[in-house]
Amino acid sequence: QKEVEQNSGPLSVPEGAIASLNCTYSDRGSQSFFWYRQYSGKSPELIMSIYSNGDKEDGRFTAQLNKASQYVSLLIRDSQPSDSATYLCAVKRTSAAGNKLTFGGGTRVLVKP
Amino acid sequence: DVKVTQSSRYLVKRTGEKVFLECVQDMDHENMFWYRQDPGLGLRLIYFSYDVKMKEKGDIPEGYSVSREKKERFSLILESASTNQTSMYLCASSSRTSGRAGYNEQFFGPGTRLTVL
Numbered sequence: 001q002k003e004v005e006q007n008s009g010p011l012s013v014p015e016g017a018i019a020s021l022n023c024t025y026s027d028r029g030s031q032s033f034f035w036y037r038q039y040s041g042k043s044p045e046l047i048m049s050i051y052s053n054g055d056k057e058d059g060r061f062t063a064q065l066n067k068a069s070q071y072v073s074l075l076i077r078d079s080q081p082s083d084s085a086t087y088l089c090a091v092k093r094t095s096a097a098g099n100k101l102t103f104g105g106g107t108r109v110l111v112k113p
Numbered sequence: 114d115v116k117v118t119q120s121s122r123y124l125v126k127r128t129g130e131k132v133f134l135e136c137v138q139d140m141d142h143e144n145m146f147w148y149r150q151d152p153g154l155g156l157r158l159i160y161f162s163y164d165v166k167m168k169e170k171g172d173i174p175e176g177y178s179v180s181r182e183k184k185e186r187f188s189l190i191l192e193s194a195s196t197n198q199t200s201m202y203l204c205a206s207s208s209r210t211s212g213r214a215g216y217n218e219q220f221f222g223p224g225t226r227l228t229v230l
Contacts, residue, residue: 034218043203043221044156088156092217099144099163099207099217100171105155 003027004091006104013111019076021107023089026070032092033065033072034101037085044088048074079111116140117222119204125228132191134225136204143209145187146219147171147179149200156203162187163209194229201226 004025013019021035032051036044050056050063050072062075072091076083089104120135136145146161148171158171160179168179176198180188187206191198205219 032217036221043224046218046220049218090219099209099219100146100158100161101219103156 002104003102004089004104006087006089006107008105009108009110011107011109013076013079013109015079015081015111015113017079019079019083019109019111021074021076021087021089021109022071023073023091023104024071025089025091025102027091027093027102028067028070030067030070030091030093033063034090034092035061035063035072035074036088036090037083038088038106039085076109079109081111081113084109084111117204117206117220119202119222119225121225122223123226123228125230126191126194127230128195130191130194130229132194132227132229134189134191134202134204134227136187136189136206136222137185138187138206138220138222139185140206140208140220141184142206142220143184144207144217144219145181146205146207147177147187147189148203148205149173150203150224151200159189194227196229199227199229 035048038044048063050065056063060077064073086106088106090101117138147159148156162181178190202225204222207219
């Protein structure tokens with residue numbers, strides 16, 4: 001079992017719809033959770049961080065964390081073609097030396113006009 | 114804003130050459146990381162450093178070494194480049210202490226696409 005798992009996609013979403021991305025993790029001691037967006041040929045860009053159970057909203061993005069079920073999700077509302085990218089889930093374990101993150105393989109999102 | 118810069122965007126080297134990739138961050142971060150990213154394999158941690166002159170192996174350190182002589186600079190060294198080291202190399206940094214709301218986010222540089230012929 002991978003430490004951080006994501007569906008590789010592609011997740012095809014019509015413009016204006018909600019894109020829902022999921023991420024599960026295996027270490028129950030995980031502490032902090034991150035979503036990165038990566039455009040093709042570019043480096044990952046941090047878009048959301050979440051630490052506590054529940055929802056965290058930032059503009060059109062909402063991160064949801066459920067530690068009991070060991071999953072974190074990202075919702076993208078009013079999806080735009082510019083949201084087409086690969087989204088990486090990353091997890092920081094409590095004991096991680098140097099604040100190491102463990103990354104999932106990413107979910108590719110395609111927003112179709 | 115955090116800025117992480119890498120010495121080259123594109124690099125072409127020959128098999129057996131010694132290759133230096135440099136990374137500089139301007140936010141006084143204690144932690145710095147080197148990853149490589151390959152299609153289908155995702156981001157893999159090569160080495161990281163949590164302080165000057167300190168280094169720790171990541172998941173795939175073989176064939177690489179690192180140097181951190183100054184807090185802001187973290188270098189990745191390929192002692193004898195091989196074709197299987199053709200990849201996108203990404204540097205990242207983070208603060209040891211809690212950042213926004215305690216998250217210790219990592220911030221990435223633009224990446225260096227290395228081709229070894």
